[in-house]
Amino acid sequence: MLHDPFLPRARYLRMHLSAEKAWSSPSLLASAPASCSNGCTARWAGLPPTCPKSKRWHSRAQALVLPDAIALPAIGENLRIVYTPTAHDRIALSYRENASLHLSGAVADPQRCCLALQGWLKGHARQHLGVLLQQAAQETGLPYSHYRVKGQQSRWGSCSTLGNINLNYKLMLLPAEWVRYTLIHELCHTVEMNHSRRFWALVAQFVPEYKAVHAQMKNAMAQLPGWVNVS
Numbered sequence: 001m002l003h004d005p006f007l008p009r010a011r012y013l014r015m016h017l018s019a020e021k022a023w024s025s026p027s028l029l030a031s032a033p034a035s036c037s038n039g040c041t042a043r044w045a046g047l048p049p050t051c052p053k054s055k056r057w058h059s060r061a062q063a064l065v066l067p068d069a070i071a072l073p074a075i076g077e078n079l080r081i082v083y084t085p086t087a088h089d090r091i092a093l094s095y096r097e098n099a100s101l102h103l104s105g106a107v108a109d110p111q112r113c114c115l116a117l118q119g120w121l122k123g124h125a126r127q128h129l130g131v132l133l134q135q136a137a138q139e140t141g142l143p144y145s146h147y148r149v150k151g152q153q154s155r156w157g158s159c160s161t162l163g164n165i166n167l168n169y170k171l172m173l174l175p176a177e178w179v180r181y182t183l184i185h186e187l188c189h190t191v192e193m194n195h196s197r198r199f200w201a202l203v204a205q206f207v208p209e210y211k212a213v214h215a216q217m218k219n220a221m222a223q224l225p226g227w228v229n230v231s
């Protein structure tokens with residue numbers, strides 16, 4: 001997802017779908033006149049709102065955010081998304097492993113579709129990230145107490161002093177090596193509750209290329225497909 005549209009010559013609002021990142025699903029590219037504040041476009045792209053004037057534009061933009069495919073590189077799964085409108089008031093969702101997700105019911109409402117997809121991905125993440133975390137704990141010999149999957153806005157994971165690890169379900173949309181790094185990063189916090197030299201030395205034992213991965217992940221949150229940030 002890109003949103004770098006403040007070209008001085010832009011006179012109209014423009015949107016089109018983009019899938020320029022190999023690891024992201026097709027998503028919205030918005031362009032706006034230079035007079036529009038940065039918050040407007042950020043919100044169109046599904047990022048936290050900072051511009052109250054952009055409300056009318058949000059809803060229009062969100063109508064275009066629905067994906068027709070979702071790639072989950074974290075677990076090597078690609079899903080086609082099929083929307084079938086019916087008279088039902090709710091959205092029902094059925095999943096075929098590594099094939100498709102079918103949404104039926106009130107799918108004319110894009111916001112509800114996005115929320116249904118988010119809810120499904122959270123559950124899917126709970127199952128898969130748990131397995132990956134367990135594997136990482138075994139590989140590193142760093143045990144944790146419990147883990148939870150959440151929908152944090154600005155962090156991929158966290159670790160408490162009690163060794164409880166919170167993971168962001170949006171990790172499912174990232175490359176497997178980035179997810180592995182994140183899990184190991186949090187597991188290393190069970191030993192070092194800081195980002196000291198000792199901490200990074202511990203991370204480097206398991207992810208020697210951690211600096212490169214860390215740098216690559218810097219803008220990953222802002223480049224997620226818009227539907228995961230619709231609220």
Ligand SMILES: [Zn+2]
Pocket residue numbers: 185189194195
């Ligand atoms: Zn950390």
